[in-house]
Amino acid sequence: MNPSNPYESPAAVITETRLPLERDVPEEISHPIKHGWVAACVSCAMTLIVTLIALSGDSAGNTDAAWNFVDVALIAGLAFGIYKRSRTAATLMLAYFVLSKVLIMIDTGKPSGLVLGLLFAIFYFRAMTATFRYHRFLREWKRNPPAPKRPLSEDPLFAPKASDT
Numbered sequence: 001m002n003p004s005n006p007y008e009s010p011a012a013v014i015t016e017t018r019l020p021l022e023r024d025v026p027e028e029i030s031h032p033i034k035h036g037w038v039a040a041c042v043s044c045a046m047t048l049i050v051t052l053i054a055l056s057g058d059s060a061g062n063t064d065a066a067w068n069f070v071d072v073a074l075i076a077g078l079a080f081g082i083y084k085r086s087r088t089a090a091t092l093m094l095a096y097f098v099l100s101k102v103l104i105m106i107d108t109g110k111p112s113g114l115v116l117g118l119l120f121a122i123f124y125f126r127a128m129t130a131t132f133r134y135h136r137f138l139r140e141w142k143r144n145p146p147a148p149k150r151p152l153s154e155d156p157l158f159a160p161k162a163s164d165t
Helices: 027-057 068-083 087-108 114-143
Strands: none
Touching: 027 068, 027 087, 027 114, 068 087, 087 114
16 A cells, blocks of 8 residues: 555455366366267268268269268367367257258158267267356356465465474
C-alpha cells in the first residue's frame, strides 16, 4: 500500500492457473474419449479398405465408390477432432454415424451390420458425453484450481524444529 494514497487498494499476488495435465484428467473422462477416437480410426480404415476394394474390382470406374473418399476424409477429420476433445466433432461423429447407418438400412431394406453399428454408436456416444464432461472439468479446474503442492521441507507441520538441529 502506498503511504501517499490511503485509498489505493493493496497489491495482491495473482498466480496464473495452469491447465490440467493429462495425468490430472480422471480416467472416467479420458478413456471414453480415447476409445471414441480409436473407434473412429477403425471405422475410417474399414471404410477406406472397402472403398479401395470396390474401386479395384470395378473395371468400369464407378464414380459412386470414389465419393466414399469424402466419407473417409470426413471420418478422419472427426476422429482427429475427438482426439483433440472437441465436443462438436464428437457430436457430429455420432450423428453422422447413426444417420449413415439408418440411410444404409433404408436403402438396402435390411438391418445389415446392426450389432457392429450399435457397438460403434455406443463408443461414439460415450466419447461425446466424455468430451462434455472434460470441458466441464476444465471449467471447474479454472474456477477452483488445486493448491500448488510444496515439498515437505516447506510444510510447517513437517519443517524441522529449532530443537531438532
